[in-house]
Amino acid sequence: SSWSRFGAEAGCRAPAVAAVLPAGGSGERMGVPTPKQFCPILERPLISYTLQALERVSWIRDIVVAVTGENMETMKGIIQRYRHKRISLVEAGVTRHRSIFNGLKALAEDQPNCRLSKPEVVIIHDAVRPFVEEDVLLRVVTAAQEHGASGAIRPLVSTVISPSADSCLDHSLERAKHRASEMPQAFLFDVIYEAYQQCSDYDLEFGTECLHLALKYSHIKAKLVEGSPDLWKVTYKRDLYAAESIIKERISQQVCVVMDTKENEEHVGRCLEEMLKTELNHVKVTSGQDLQQIILEQCYNFVCVNVMTSDFEETQRLLNMLEESNLSILYPVVVISVHFLDYESVPFGQRMEKVMQIREFAKEVKKRNILLSGLLIYFPQEEQKLQESLRQGATIIAALIKDRNSGLIGQLLVA
């Protein structure tokens, strides 16, 4: 669909496209033992987010990932667990360039691996740039079709300087005349494959830039495409923190309030909904009338409203639906079982029983990546007091959704 829209404007037909992802790096800059592409974010390895970003793009036919022998089983496990499709694995080389070359070889028709066939255009992307959007992929592919090679660029954040041999400033480069070369890049397959076949061992060992190889060996001047800030590469530990915050923010954009049409419940549910809209800026708050549809639309946060009852029947029904939907395979889903109660009316024994019950439920559904907590909202007769309770409740709901901390599952919070 994006090809028909975008490709038509640019006067191009849809080419056969594959992607190569070098993922053989050791992540030494991170200062952690795990290679950065395997570092967990919300318990899922970074590379799985990047694969997800590429898989979403329907016109990328094959994704070839180059991993070292020692990580091959880990990678197979990731593909299976997160149900990635259209992935082929090849052995990584000692350097990034050698890994890419191995990926290209697997795509070339003369290889014994029969599942793959030679594409017209190949995208090269990094395993550690998980936020790549379809738009920029389309732009580099289209530019590669026309020019033979293309790469995303970004403005420089710092001035670049050239040091002399004694570590003094020789000269500084004009920032406006230079750009940072980022990923993704795209090439006519023959252009980049020929370049790799011709290039020297020195290039394969010490080179960093595919655009440079295309220029040097295939005499192709790559078309440069302005990318968004999202293209940044997870390099340091702080980048992992940033990636985690961005992902948490993205899956916290929508909250679904599940309520019955019972008169009492619907009224309080609507009030809570209004309060959530007021307290959580930028968050889309929806009523769960058509839960199946909301799950399909990938809402990862559910507030289940119960009035004057502390049982979990309705919450249990929601949990069953979520478990069947597989929604929580990729991201932890937050479920908050909200109970509007007039405290004084609940005997102690019953309440502790409920506490224990929600903890058991929570432990159970945690296995399927669902984070369940309970929330008692004080339900007074007086309207103004109710508003105050609702505001408190909204604050607690926001905290649980924002932090998504599995250490707090099974708690019964009080607003």
Added chain:
Amino acid sequence: SSWSRFGAEAGCRAPAVAAVLPAGGSGERMGVPTPKQFCPILERPLISYTLQALERVSWIRDIVVAVTGENMETMKGIIQRYRHKRISLVEAGVTRHRSIFNGLKALAEDQPNCRLSKPEVVIIHDAVRPFVEEDVLLRVVTAAQEHGASGAIRPLVSTVISPSADSCLDHSLERAKHRASEMPQAFLFDVIYEAYQQCSDYDLEFGTECLHLALKYSHIKAKLVEGSPDLWKVTYKRDLYAAESIIKERISQQVCVVMDTKENEEHVGRCLEEMLKTELNHVKVTSGQDLQQIILEQCYNFVCVNVMTSDFEETQRLLNMLEESNLSILYPVVVISVHFLDYESVPFGQRMEKVMQIREFAKEVKKRNILLSGLLIYFPQEEQKLQESLRQGATIIAALIKDRNSGLIGQLLVA
């Protein structure tokens, strides 16, 4: 002390040092209305963290901050609220270079502002690089004493390329031969002041690099000093996320377990301490024998142990000490009132009373940036069950300390 240690090795005497911080930027790259130096991290503006980093360095005599007229009152409020010392404010110019020039003018002896006097060496730093360490400040200052100018550099993360007029690749730069120029930089005051006095309007409008001005107008080749990854500049929204995570991580490195020497309490307290050590890797867990000392050492997390009692006397005592100490002026302090109880033995009425009581306390101390929650840990006779309770308790404590979310204050959690 660092001068006597480091300066002696380098054969230097301690010079008079001042710092200039241009903070007039509008933060347009962030995509947020607030200029990035004023964006809150744990409710405190970013620039306050940078000031704190410079203030810690005893041999920096004066810190001159250039802010726009419209932010002058905001800045004065920040200085007062967070008790920053040795700060002088000047009006920012329209560009970064003009702001720095204004800062230098204020330091030059011929200015009417009599509080400041001309330093031998001036540091120039960014308001949005909060993690600068004394070590690199010392190195640039020492190098500036010897060479006239000095600046921190970092390896390039991306290849730098030069585009042609039609946005195609002209050439790519050899990554190994170039560096990113970062901050801090340092100069002999006369060198940089003279450069600014001579430089053109074009330089002041479009230039970005002080090292370049020192080279062009004072013919000084700056000494380049390798900086750590900490020097990075908060540029995009993701950088704010990263900064928040780093700051949260830093203040979560130590947890103090406060317990009585009463036989029963000390035993359970020690068990909890051991469990925290096991569950929270890299976290220093200390007993609160000498609380005043621990507060002085800037521990921001306290677990107050109470056995078979649900009263808050001891927690209240700790809270009073914290309030008197001013520890929470710069960072939110987490206090968890832990109560080891055999649930069955607590009547309901008493328990709800306690819930209400901790919420009231929490609301009160929140005003002074203290985040109070309660935690009931089930205290069975059986040793193995106790261990399980303790493990659960440690997980909850870790979650509260890690996220430091004020939306969850006043809750009574159950392990």
